[in-house]
Amino acid sequence: MAECTPAYKRILLKLSGEALLGAQQYGIDPPVIRRLATDIAQICAAGVEVGLVIGGGNIFRGAGLAKGGMDRVTGDHMGMLATVMNALALQDALERQGAVARVMSALQIHDVCEDYIRRRAIRHLEKGRVVIFAAGTGNPFFTTDTAASLRAIEIGAEVLMKATKVDGVYSADPVLDPAAVRYNDLTFDRVLSEKLEVMDATSIVMCRENKLPLIVFDQNQEGAIIRIVSGEVLGTTVHN
Secondary structure, eight states: OOOOOOSOSEEEEEEOGGGGTTTOSSSOOHHHHHHHHHHHHHHHHTTOEEEEEEOOTTTOOHHHHHHTTSOHHHHHHHHHHHHHHHHHHHHHHHHHTTOOEEEEESSOOTTTSEEOOHHHHHHHHHTTOEEEEESTTSSTTOOHHHHHHHHHHHHTOSEEEEEESSSSEESSOTTTOTTOOEESEEEHHHHHHTTOSSSOHHHHHHHHHTTOOEEEEETTSTTHHHHHHTTOOOSEEEEO
């Protein structure tokens, strides 16, 4: 197991719902969520204050059903509930690894998690608890990428780390275009002008305006979370 000597005090980690799929077609692959929880628990034990935002694409995508005719607001609310399910699963996995975790939802679901209150979230972080922000921003038409940028800024995170299925940002989809070029370093302005698929434009603008650096990395790379938090350069860094 890699040692963690933190280069950051407080981070926001964005996981896609698909990060939990592993070899499954739907839902959560237990070995995958266990591996993620182990790494997150280790950096937390090293003194890093960790906020998490997770998507719900492994269970439900509101935008996808909206294209099929469902009311977009209804679909987005269903997608928010999917993120709550993932957040609860991640909370359980983290606690099995010895970490203390709290789920805070932008929608009121008192029986299963806390309401999101910024000051309370920061207090949890200061006490060494992992805070999992669920239900996106609580508003339809906003992605979990936007929720990640928003929560990172609100809690004063030093960096936003986005875990993806590829090892950084490319000039085109590397699966479809073998000639796609991977970038080690980008500016937010270039991401916007070249319409690179990093996060949605709202998220990128929020990061740019608040000078919040973004690191995009491969979630399947062994020990990637620990290595980045320790200061190693992995994936693509996006900055002002």
